[in-house]
Amino acid sequence: MENARETLTIGAFARAAEVNVExxxxxxxxxxLPQPERPYGRIRRYGQADVARVRFVKSAQRLGFSLDEIAELLRLEDGAHCDEASRLAELKLRDVRAKLADLMRMEAVLSGLVRACHAHTANVSCPLIASLQNGTKLGTAAGGEMERNTV
Structure with missing residues (x-):
């Protein structure tokens, strides 16, 4: 009798996990994700534990974890290594906060440029285009700080 745990074809597994086969x-x-062995002359089968694992990966991705970081979290999934998992989450939180700060600076510069465009009258060049041509920097500078040069 077949193991009840492993009853899903890869297509059914993909549907259950809400991902595609690729x-x-x-x-x-x-x-x-482990690849099950293919019994002679038969297709590979997957089970609910595999579905749960894919859902774990997708949940971690939604929180911004990279695949390498997720591999580390999967190593800790037994729940007995909370300190290690917490350390990984703290690093991710620091990264997310830095990205948020960068986005806030970008939003401030873009907001100013949009206001300048809306206030723009006469035959002077577009403030947004002019600032980009003059080198307004929105990229990351040394130390992870954003340079903010407004018009």
Missing amino acids: TIRFYQLKGL
């Missing part, structure tokens, strides 16, 4: 194969290639 995602499953990619996760297997990256080592995030």
Whole structure:
């Protein structure tokens, strides 16, 4: 009798995990998901534990974790290594906060440029285009800080 745990074909597995088949194969290639053996003359079968694992990966991705970071979290998934998991989450939180700060600076510069465009009259060049041509920097500078040069 077949193991009740492993009853899903890859297509049914993909539907249950709400991903496509290529995602499953990619996760297997990256080592995030084991590839079951193919019984002689038969197709590979997957189970609910595999579905749960893919859902874990997708949840971690939604929180911004990279696939390498997710592999580390999967290593800790037994729940007995909370300190290590917390350390990884703290690093991710620091990264997210830095990105938010960058986005806030970008929003401030763009907001100023949009206001300048709306206030623009006469035959002077567009403030947004002019600032970009003159080198307004929105990119990351040394130390992760954004340079903010407004018009």
